[in-house]
Amino acid sequence: MKYLSTKNISTPASLKDAVLSGMPGDGGLFLPASIPTLSPQQLEALSTLSFQEIAQIMASKFLSEDIPPGELRDMVTNSMNLDVKLIQLSERLSILETFHGPTMAFKDFGARFMARLMSYLIKGDDRELTILVATSGDTGSAVASGFLGIPGIRVIILYPSGKVSPSQEKQLTTQGQNIQALEVDGNFDDCQRLVKCAFADSELRSRLRLSSANSINIARLIPQSFYYAFTAGKMRQKSDEFVISVPSGNFGNLTAGLMAKRMGVPIQHFIASTNSNDVFPEFLKSGDFKPRPSDQTISNAMDVGDPSNLSRIRYLFEDDIASIRSEISSWSFDDMKTREMISQIFKRYDYVIDPHTAVGILGLDKYQDIHQSTLPGVVISTAHPAKFPESVEPVIGEVIPVPPQLAQYLEREKQATHMSTEYEDFRQYLMDTLI
Numbered sequence: 388m389k390y391l392s393t394k395n396i397s398t399p400a401s402l403k404d405a406v407l408s409g410m411p412g413d414g415g416l417f418l419p420a421s422i423p424t425l426s427p428q429q430l431e432a433l434s435t436l437s438f439q440e441i442a443q444i445m446a447s448k449f450l451s452e453d454i455p456p457g458e459l460r461d462m463v464t465n466s467m468n469l470d471v472k473l474i475q476l477s478e479r480l481s482i483l484e485t486f487h488g489p490t491m492a493f494k495d496f497g498a499r500f501m502a503r504l505m506s507y508l509i510k511g512d513d514r515e516l517t518i519l520v521a522t523s524g525d526t527g528s529a530v531a532s533g534f535l536g537i538p539g540i541r542v543i544i545l546y547p548s549g550k551v552s553p554s555q556e557k558q559l560t561t562q563g564q565n566i567q568a569l570e571v572d573g574n575f576d577d578c579q580r581l582v583k584c585a586f587a588d589s590e591l592r593s594r595l596r597l598s599s600a601n602s603i604n605i606a607r608l609i610p611q612s613f614y615y616a617f618t619a620g621k622m623r624q625k626s627d628e629f630v631i632s633v634p635s636g637n638f639g640n641l642t643a644g645l646m647a648k649r650m651g652v653p654i655q656h657f658i659a660s661t662n663s664n665d666v667f668p669e670f671l672k673s674g675d676f677k678p679r680p681s682d683q684t685i686s687n688a689m690d691v692g693d694p695s696n697l698s699r700i701r702y703l704f705e706d707d708i709a710s711i712r713s714e715i716s717s718w719s720f721d722d723m724k725t726r727e728m729i730s731q732i733f734k735r736y737d738y739v740i741d742p743h744t745a746v747g748i749l750g751l752d753k754y755q756d757i758h759q760s761t762l763p764g765v766v767i768s769t770a771h772p773a774k775f776p777e778s779v780e781p782v783i784g785e786v787i788p789v790p791p792q793l794a795q796y797l798e799r800e801k802q803a804t805h806m807s808t809e810y811e812d813f814r815q816y817l818m819d820t821l822i
């Protein structure tokens with residue numbers, strides 16, 4: 388299958404070019420040239436299949452032209468071996484837990500799948516692939532864990548010294564093997580600038596094969612569409628229709644949901660729930676997109692002021708605001724409302740949620756309220772509450788036990804190389820560590 392740029396200027400790319408380059412040269416983002424569809428029999432079968440079985444079917448829809456069946460099956464088996472659980476809290480509210488992977492956030496799906504797909508795509512090439520990732524926390528840990536031990540690829544993670552949480556830092560710096568952590572004496576923007584300078588350095592790139600693993604890569608969206616199909620299968624046992632609320636920052640998760648719907652997965656409506664970084668709800672209201680610097684909130688993985696996947700959403704709806712509105716509603720909620728919802732869900736159901744999930748539930752509540760809707764709703768729970776004890780524990784008045792996945796990192800020794808914010812130093816490091 389070919390991959391098109393949302394700007395429609397570059398010529399269509401192969402799977403290999405789209406995934407290894409990450410981004411088309413014209414500044415747009417890649418989308419499949421045509422979104423494949425599930426057959427009526429496959430849609431019928433969703434309610435009886437496991438998540439892994441659904442993942443196999445969906446993956447082959449996207450990738451069977453490019454990857455032989457045995458290889459594709461192994462890739463999906465070895466990356467999508469993650470639990471997905473749908474928890475019904477009430478008639479109108481179910482929670483899709485997508486946080487049972489190694490870093491306890493939904494980003495594990497994308498990172499694990501992308502790692503194995505990239506490894507397959509570079510097979511037989513003579514040069515090692517170096518992946519550069521600038522991170523403020525969550526993306527880096529999912530990528531570090533997803534690429535651990537993947538042959539032919541080394542990952543270099545740049546994170547701002549003192550600006551990620553202690554538990555995140557452990558997840559970034561204790562993996563070892565093919566994962567190297569650089570502790571940059573600056574902020575996230577400095578990390579991102581160093582990565583950008585390396586990509587723009589043609590002499591470096593003639594020596595080093597570089598790629599990125601950020602959330603705009605189409606390889607991360609494809610596996611995220613799988614759990615939407617799984618949800619639709621589970622919900623069909625209860626109702627013909629349902630709505631789904633997605634806690635959103637860069638809108639990669641939501642875009643994957645839209646792709647699943649285009650494949651035929653029956654989802655009545657999407658709710659894009661945001662924290663006080665409200666450029667998307669404002670865009671739906673006014674029709675004008677006005678990016679702006681992000682504000683810090685307790686749902687910090689959604690602190691995004693210029694959501695990168697907006698160009699994909701506009702492309703999918705031919706930039707027609709009325710049709711976007713017909714499929715997506717969006718509201719924003721501040722930290723006070725977020726804390727209130729964490730408390731309310733704990734009191735009512737004895738169930739602990741993280742701040743991102745709380746924003747998602749607020750969005751669903753608002754939708755059901757405004758539309759007087761009795762349709763059941765699903766909220767995607769994007770992270771385990773134990774990742775955010777400093778926000779959640781004071782609200783519920785209890786200590787959240789640390790799950791074994793997270794505890795194992797805490798015991799390990801941090802291994803990071805200090806790095807200045809000078810590009811020359813970073814460049815020298817890349818050259819010196821070249822194997």
Ligand SMILES: *Cc1c(COP(=O)(O)O)cnc(C)c1O
Pocket residue numbers: 492493494525602634635636637638639640641688689743769770
């Ligand atoms: C990344 C992240 C989000 C936002 O996902 P997008 O695909 O960027 O919209 C929400 N919640 C958590 C916990 C995340 O890590």
